[in-house]
Amino acid sequence: MINLIKGFHDILPDQSLKWAFIVNKARNCLERFGFREIVTPIMEKTELFQRGIGRTTDIVEKEMYTFQDIGSDSLSLRPEATAGILRAVVEHSMLKREPVLKLFTIGPMFRRERPSKGRFRQFFQINAETMGDDSPLTDAETILASYTLLDDIGVGNFSLEINSVGCKNCRHLYRSALVKYLEPSLNSLCPDCQRRIETNPLRILDCKEPQCIAVSRDAPLITEFLDSSCRDHFEKVKLALTSIGVPFRLEPRLVRGLDYYTRTAFEFVHSQLGRTKALGGGGRYDSLISELGGPDVSGIGFGLGIERLAMNLPDDHADFLRNTDIFVAIIGAGPLNPGFELVSRLRRSGLSVEARYSGMSLKAQMKVADRLSAGWVVMIGDDELALGKATMRDMTTKRQFLVELDDIERVVRGEIF
Numbered sequence: 381m382i383n384l385i386k387g388f389h390d391i392l393p394d395q396s397l398k399w400a401f402i403v404n405k406a407r408n409c410l411e412r413f414g415f416r417e418i419v420t421p422i423m424e425k426t427e428l429f430q431r432g433i434g435r436t437t438d439i440v441e442k443e444m445y446t447f448q449d450i451g452s453d454s455l456s457l458r459p460e461a462t463a464g465i466l467r468a469v470v471e472h473s474m475l476k477r478e479p480v481l482k483l484f485t486i487g488p489m490f491r492r493e494r495p496s497k498g499r500f501r502q503f504f505q506i507n508a509e510t511m512g513d514d515s516p517l518t519d520a521e522t523i524l525a526s527y528t529l530l531d532d533i534g535v536g537n538f539s540l541e542i543n544s545v546g547c548k549n550c551r552h553l554y555r556s557a558l559v560k561y562l563e564p565s566l567n568s569l570c571p572d573c574q575r576r577i578e579t580n581p582l583r584i585l586d587c588k589e590p591q592c593i594a595v596s597r598d599a600p601l602i603t604e605f606l607d608s609s610c611r612d613h614f615e616k617v618k619l620a621l622t623s624i625g626v627p628f629r630l631e632p633r634l635v636r637g638l639d640y641y642t643r644t645a646f647e648f649v650h651s652q653l654g655r656t657k658a659l660g661g662g663g664r665y666d667s668l669i670s671e672l673g674g675p676d677v678s679g680i681g682f683g684l685g686i687e688r689l690a691m692n693l694p695d696d697h698a699d700f701l702r703n704t705d706i707f708v709a710i711i712g713a714g715p716l717n718p719g720f721e722l723v724s725r726l727r728r729s730g731l732s733v734e735a736r737y738s739g740m741s742l743k744a745q746m747k748v749a750d751r752l753s754a755g756w757v758v759m760i761g762d763d764e765l766a767l768g769k770a771t772m773r774d775m776t777t778k779r780q781f782l783v784e785l786d787d788i789e790r791v792v793r794g795e796i797f
């Protein structure tokens with residue numbers, strides 16, 4: 381037997397209705413907020429992610445699936461969607477035609493992280509981006525879109541954390557202050573963070589190693605270093621969120637794992653999954669579009685992990701269960717079988733219909749109908765055939781009666797009997 385790759389997973393049929401439910405809710409919600417769907421390749425040139433996400437992030441340094449294409453560039457499976465969407469936006473000059481552009485995508489991402497509950501190497505994201513509008517109201521609306529989506533899907537027990545990570549100028553000052561604070565404890569940091577103090581000291585605040593958490597506990601906070609325009613922007617985002625009734629908690633240590641963020645950053649934390657496994661997160665990026673060759677406009681977006689959403693929904697919700705309207709019992713094995721003809725007629729009328737053709741006993745077929753949670757069983761035996769009728773059995777009440785063949789659909793729809 382050849383097994384699945386470590387950290388990858390199958391979505392088996394008993395989970396697929398839950399997945400379809402989440403994806404349908406996402407499409408519906410994002411379209412209500414004015415986003416349109418874009419589908420970009422799952423593989424891009426490695427340089428896109430190095431430039432977009434940042435060469436010194438964990439994602440780019442350690443977690444990408446990268447290979448050298450024969451006679452060509454280094455390619456990588458996408459670890460996230462934003463860089464690919466922006467590449468497409470710039471490549472197709474989309475912002476020229478539509479200066480404020482709202483796009484979403486849903487699909488698989490790949491990160492070579494250590495697998496654990498809720499952490500996979502292939503996982504699916506719902507990802508949305510608004511480009512070309514730097515108003516704080518857009519930050520609030522983006523956060524509202526993700527919040528509404530979580531609500532529509534029915535995920536409970538989550539909270540929203542927000543922060544401002546400032547602009548390049550604020551971060552430059554903050555970086556110096558942080559390094560000054562961390563340097564005396566350099567030897568107490570994990571080997572990765574000892575390196576990060578040179579390359580990307582803000583990431584130390586996000587390190588999960590207990591010794592690094594202890595060292596950075598009293599570190600200076602980015603919010604103390606915001607310049608007046610970043611502070612003003614953040615104040616307006618908070619006011620706007622309050623005005624539309626979105627509850628949030630300020631988390632001045634929230635830095636996020638991608639380097640492109642400026643100003644607003646946010647995360648949705650689930651009470652059971654905790655901070656290291658957020659349901660989703662996002663933020664504003666002021667220079668990413670221009671760094672990728674596009675116009676000098678800002679954007680903001682978010683990503684939600686479908687596995688983590690699915691984990692927090694029950695399996696037995698009515699919407700996630702298979703729905704078979706009718707099971708037609710096949711009596712007799714001939715090719716001109718009235719049951720077989722009925723199956724195709726009922727499906728054409730829009731009902732979901734199941735049958736088994738391998739010559740099972742009626743008792744065995746009733747068991748299959750039960751397993752499929754069929755609402756009705758329809759039987760046409762010799763007696764029914766002689767009358768030109770069918771027997772229908774209501775699988776909930778166990779009531780059984782004869783009906784005209786033409787009336788079956790109306791019975792199922794509850795219009796008669």
Ligand code: HAM
Pocket residue numbers: 459460461462491493498499500501502503504505507508509637638657658659660661662663680681682683684685686687688
């Ligand atoms: P991110 O925080 O890296 O942001 O990922 C967003 C969400 O994807 C996470 O909160 C989580 O639900 C899910 N996720 C991430 N890694 C894994 C994993 N290994 N296994 C399962 N789920 C995972 C981004 O990716 C940004 N591109 C979001 C964004 C869009 N920011 C602006 N625009």
